Amino acid sequence: MNTVIPQFHPVLLPVVGLEGLFPVHRVYCVGRNYAAHAIEMGHDPDREPPFFFQKNPDNLYVPDRGFPYPPLSGDVHHEVELVIALKAGGSDIAAGNALECVYGYAVGIDFTRRDLQAEAKASGRPWAAAKAFEMSAPCSPILPAETIGHPVEGNIWLTVNGQRKQQGDLNQMIWKVPEIIAELSRLFTLAPGDMIMSGTPSGVGPVLRGDTVTCGIDGVATLSVSVL
Secondary structure, eight states: OOOSSOOOOOOEEEBTTOSSEEEOOOEEEESSOBHHHHHHTTOOTTTOOOOEEEEOGGGEEOOTTOBOOOTTOSOEEEOEEEEEEESOOBSSOOGGGGGGGEEEEEEEEOOEEHHHHHHHHHHTOOSHHHHSSTTOEEBOOBEEHHHHOOOSOOEEEEEETTEEEEEEEGGGBSSOHHHHHHHHHHHSOBOTTOEEEOOOOSOOEEOOTTOEEEEEETTTEEEEEEBO
């Protein structure tokens, strides 16, 4: 096919145990999906329905190159998350059928320009500059669900330079994986290749150049990133 500008290539993530790669279509993120994190961000988790924002597909990458500290920010925070990779989609998916859409799971970090996010919140503006900047979502290789099933509990954690900063359990998610997929499919027509970052436990905080950020979810993966 002829294109008037050079054709871009899809983001491809490795899959554990397979030579084939997973093509990324879109990236959705769930906001404040752990009660303790909602509280630390100044919100009431008992009254808030799920809400979503997006990152760009090319924000995801395997972090062998490290994480370059972004410009125009002096307060970049770490947020470790369970990442859900979809093999199927649709609209108005029932929660009872939602797991049929899941290809597998990974561990990711939603790096956030917290200062720009605070400015956007105060002005009632979108979060794109705070969330969807280059290389803001390092991600582990995907582990197929046929290998591990669908985790509903498990230790999720993050350290900075060996010091534990975030600690939680997947069973603390306010909206579980089937509910997340069902709610998203009411707003968007989901598709194969879509990725969902499912929220972060409490303990988010800043990173600095020279830091080593290590995180993981029991039974899924671990991930280590150098801040450049």
